[in-house]
Amino acid sequence: MKLQSRLTETSKNEERAATAALELASVSYSYGQRKALDNVSFSIEPARFTVLLGLNGAGKTTLFSLVSHLFSPRAGRIRVFGQDINRNSGPALRRLGIVFQARTLDLDLSVRQNLLYHASLHGIGTRVARQRIDELLQSIDMADRIEEKVRGLSGGQVRRVEIIRALLHRPSLLLLDEATVGLDIKSRATILKDIRALVQENGISVLWATHLIDEVGQADQVLVLDKGRLVADGRVSAILSETGAETINQAFSKLTGITDMNVRGGKS
Amino acid sequence: MTDAAGTFAGSPPERSRGFTPVQYLVCLKGILLREWLRYLSQKERFVSSLVRPLLWLFIFAAGFRQVLGVSIIPPYETYVLYEVYITPGLCGMILLFSGMQSSLSMVYDREMGNMRILLVSPFPRWYLLVSKLLAGVAVSLLQVYAFLAIAWFWDVKAPLEGYLLILPALFFSGLMLGALGMLLSSLVKQLENFAGIMNFVIFPMYFASSALYPLWRVQEASPLLYKICILNPFTYAVELIRFAFYGRIEWTSLAVVLAVTLALLGGAILAYNPARGLTVRKQDMGGSQ
Structure with a gap:
């Protein structure tokens, strides 16, 4: 009986852990001292x-x-x-989709090249990736900037491209x-x-x-x-x-x- | 972006599954392509990677051949011009510089935060690092062949089939030097420290090797330097390439190059391992904490 209740408790805990999008338990980290x-x-x-x-x-x-x-x-x-x-x-x-604080797009590559690179890092083939990139860029009204080098974009546009990049693999x-x-x-x-x-x-x-x-x-x-x-x-x-x-x-x-x-x- | 939600709505989050072999290839292809595009966007890098060995070939070798006579040593069967002697060494030099350059770009990537994008990919980290390494090697092989093409017109020629036979030798040597660069990139904390690598890695490795002079000459001049040369893995890369030009496999060199590659690559993968890695000492991976 005792075991039974412990089991239900464990499975409940697991269930809770499984449903949480992110769970940190007693996490510590230090840089030297x-x-x-x-x-x-x-x-x-x-x-x-x-x-x-x-x-x-x-x-x-x-x-x-x-x-x-x-x-x-x-x-x-x-x-x-x-x-x-x-x-x-x-x-x-x-x-996980991540947008880092530091700018992480390659300035010398175009918007499309940057996004395709990210898609490949998630194993997404070119055909599917191109389609998703087009859709996402259209949604933020940046479809016409696709061939432009990132260096030429404004700060806000860079950020939005980074957000799109983080969404490409549908996290x-x-x-x-x-x-x-x-x-x-x-x-x-x-x-x-x-x-x-x-x-x-x-x-x-x-x-x-x-x-x-x-x-x-x-x-x-x-x-x-x-x-x-x-x-x-x-x-x-x-x-x-x-x-x-x-x-x-x-x-x-x-x-x-x-x-x-x-x-x-x-x-x- | 206001109506963005409409588009996103059709894209529910994907469930996680394992990756298929095709997806592994997609990832490798993407990393290769990025390295290539970056290389193309830096024209000065291409030019300097060609000019450096050509200066050695056109100027240094032309002057030096009067001073240094190269006797008949394997794999050569006749007397060869000094230009011919140093060509394998110059191929090695291109690979050496290129290996260090790609590690420089890794340090740069880390400072700029691009490295994070690579490392947060869900593929196994060793696979990402090996892919990155292969991408660097692929670009450096093209540099070597561009150099050899120009040398050909300068009448520095090897047997025609030699150009094909050196491919595996170049590949393994490039892998070794790239792995060295990758390991160094994990140790160097900032871009500024990288100048030290030029002085303390590239030049000693290049000069204390069989790239510019046969080892028996070195032995005559200084037994100590000779010892350093035979401990230098770069010597074996050069000899591997030299023998391959004439269709011969220098087994000792091949064994040394492969063993050193595995050791350095293992070290680099360990260094980039989040749990044990040296990266944990760095407070900054492209952002403040």
Whole structure:
């Protein structure tokens, strides 16, 4: 009987792990002496927009590097739709789309060449890839720029091409690291709106890392990272009531002891 | 992008399956194509990769042949012009520079973040690195043949079939030097440090080898230098190519080149392994933490 109940419990746990789009369990990472991530645990529901909020240096990019298997955590486990990123990195990475903070398109190659290269890295043949590239570029009104070298595009256009690239292999979880950094207000708003639309209409899960508080929506799940530690995890309303703050900005100040994040963290 | 959702809506997330052999080929082809396109977009790289060995052939060899007489040593059956003697060494030099250059581009890619795109591909990492290596070798083989074509008009000729027979020798030598470059690229932290590689890797490897002078000459001049030369894997790459020109396989060289390739490649794959790799020491892989 005891065993029975333990079994059901395990299978329940597994089920929960399998349904979470992303699950981190006690993940730590350090660069030499400096701890970049300290015992971080959270999980992200599928088909939701989750904001990872933290200043520059809070550990956001380290977290992304671990989730995308560029490094392995010293301790803890990371699962993408139930697949362990270290033990089962292939299947896990196939479900991940990533937009890095640094620009990662090849400036000397054309938009099409860049996108085809990415498609081939996911084993997508030229014919299918061309079709998807055409569709996606049309959707952002950039079909006419397909032959243009990336060097000739504006910052906002580069970002959008990078987002398209991350969507080419049709991932279930999209990670974006400071996707709007360095963009003007209009491009920022468009990109944010479109990513939110992706969540709503396609059921893609999104983890949106940012240091800009105004990008947090009222219904979002918010993870607050401060000096490598996760200091808050929940819906905006829950975080507000927990901290007794009126705005998410105030809540953030209370949690991290930093007064105005948008100004202090406003490096591009 | 507002109406983007409409397009995306028809594209539900794909389920994960294993990759088919065809998909492995698609991946290799994509990596080869990118290397080739990058090479084409850098015309100065093509020109300098040709000019360097040609300078050695046209100027250095022309002057030096009066000073150094090459006696009849295998694989040569008659006296040969010094130009003919150094041609295999110059092929090796192209491969050496090219191997280092592609590692330079890996360091550059890492700084620019492009390396991340390669490494987050769901294919096994060793496969990605080997593909990258093959892509570099393919480009350097073209450089070697372009050089040999020009040398041919300069009347530096080998038996015609020799040009086909050197292909495997060039391939394995290129693989070895590319693997060396890849290992170095994982050790070098920043682009600026790369100049050191030129001085501490390329030049010593090139000069302390049989590329410019036969080893028996070196032995006469300095037993110590001779020892260094026979410990230098580049010597074996050059000899492998030299013998292949005349349809002969230098087995010792082949064994050394293959063994060194495997060791260096293993080291490079280990260095890029996320768990044990040296990359973990780097705080920066194209973004701040």
